[in-house]
Amino acid sequence: MTKRSGLFILGGLLVALLLAGVVSNFASAHPDGLDSTLRKGCVFDADDTIVGGSCPAQQAREHELADSPLADYGVRGVDNTYLSTGLAGALGVLLTFAVGGGLFWLTRRRPTAGPAGSAASGDAAGPAGSATPAPGQRSDDMSATADGRP
Amino acid sequence: MDTLAMHISNGIINGPVAAVFAAFALAALALCVVRGRQDLDDRLAPMAGLVAAFIFAVQMLNFPIFTGAVSGHLLGGALAAILVGPWVGALCVAVVLIVQALVFGDGGVAMLGLNITNMAVLGTAVAYLLVALLLRLLPRTVSGLAVTAFVASVVSVLAASQGFVVQYWLGGTTDLGSGLAGLAGTMAGVHLLIGVGEGLITATTVVTVAKIRPDLVHALRGRTVASPGTPPVPAAGGAR
Known part of the structure; x- marks a missing residue:
């Protein structure tokens, strides 16, 4: 993930936290x-x-x-309803991001285990570490190889 | 009774029908994992996590609709389908529903298959079919994208509401007799208005993301969106 994408994700999370943590108190x-x-x-x-x-x-x-403890979108033991709803909402956003993002990250397509093309190019650039790409080898395959393939 | 219940509560649909839909939902989600992996790369995975978290947040924001003491909230199928594609999108909505059922006591755990079928599977599938169609028909502009998001949202919410009607017809615990048509009508009427709210939220969100990072909008991959006044923004190509 690039730095720019990381910033976008972070910004989006902040918006979600604000909506679930603050705006949720004004919901119908x-x-x-x-x-x-x-x-x-x-x-x-x-x-x-x-x-x-x-x-x-x-x-x-x-x-x-x-x-x-978070039933009905409130934190048990927190009496202030604004605080209770807001905390529950913020925790829910973080939990959903952690669970969802974690599962998606684990099931994602690894660059190295991608389609047949990149697997073949991986073999070509094996331990010998040929400096010049084989004819027809795409440059993006090279960068994938350079990204710390075992 | 839960006053904060947003999804099907325990006892509303009988056990056998709930179990059948649990099996169906499980099979559908397994298919989504298999097909979604084609889309899930280093860039889409965190984006999909964000989409799930964002849908969770916006589902908490019940908005009033015109018909008296009734509120509505986002379901999220159209938003997810546009931003991360249909397969991963359905998984995003399912993650939200699972977290809500297991942690927030919203939507019975035994009813999870019914809720996932309506909102994650049906809602996302209907939305995506419309998105795929409308993006071909409408001009490739920001307003074209907004109209697509709006229409897909309205129809997807209506479809999800009628999914519940079918489930109630199969296994509703109160005998409505000939009242099923009334249930269908009430659900459709209320969810038409909720769909309008969902459409506005979805269109606003999607257009905002498309302006900041068009390459992160799955539905725009391999397309360009021209906004009036600014040069066309090339969307990053990506294998579907």
Whole structure:
């Protein structure tokens, strides 16, 4: 990864942290499209408990990990709701980047293990370390070889 | 009940149907890993991590829509498909959904296959098909890219919402009788409005990235985007 790409990733992460850590506190608290559709037909009291009617949401059961320290996008033990939501959001961004970025990095196509072409050129530039590229060998293959191939 | 639930909660769809979709989602994601590896190089891998993190962040930002006490949030399929391609894009959305289910208690763990099928697989696939089509039809300008992102978002959100309707038809735990058409209609109406919000967010984000780093927009690889007033920016070519 070039330095310029690294800066772009860093900048993007900062934007995501700002959105999840700060702006998230100004998000609408109304149920989303799916949730509101499933609540249609039921009557709710002030505590958001179903007090009458019939709707799909009545069948909803407890989440398996409802006791997770970050359940409901809040940090358990942090009473200030702004801080709690913001911290949970920021942690979620970092966690998602770490898990996603880590998995993508591990499964990525290595330059050395690429298509047949570069593998063949690797053999050509083997331990003998020929200084001149073989006829027809592409220059980008050379740079891949120079990048610390074993 | 979770008031912060954004995805399908436990108990909404019955176990057998959820299990079938879990198997389907697993197979689809495995295919995405195999095909996505063709795209995943040193440059795309960190970008894909960023796209996943960004989708997580924006999914927290529920925005109000016009119909009363209802909000909407980004699903992210169109954004991911445009920025990192369909295969890696679906994996990005799936990573977000898995983190949300396993860490944030959002979307039942037993329902993960249903949520991944709707938002990661269906949403990204529909978005990508439209992106591939529209980028050929529309002028290669910034506004062409914005319109593409907007339309792909709206249709992809609608498709994802109807994916849920099919799942509910197969294994919904409340007998709606003839009310399934009503469920489909309500889901479509609400998600049309959510899709407009998603379209605005996606178009803004994609155009911003295309202006800063056009080479990092997967959908623009091998193309040039001309913006009025500035010379055409050559997008870095890359093997699909």
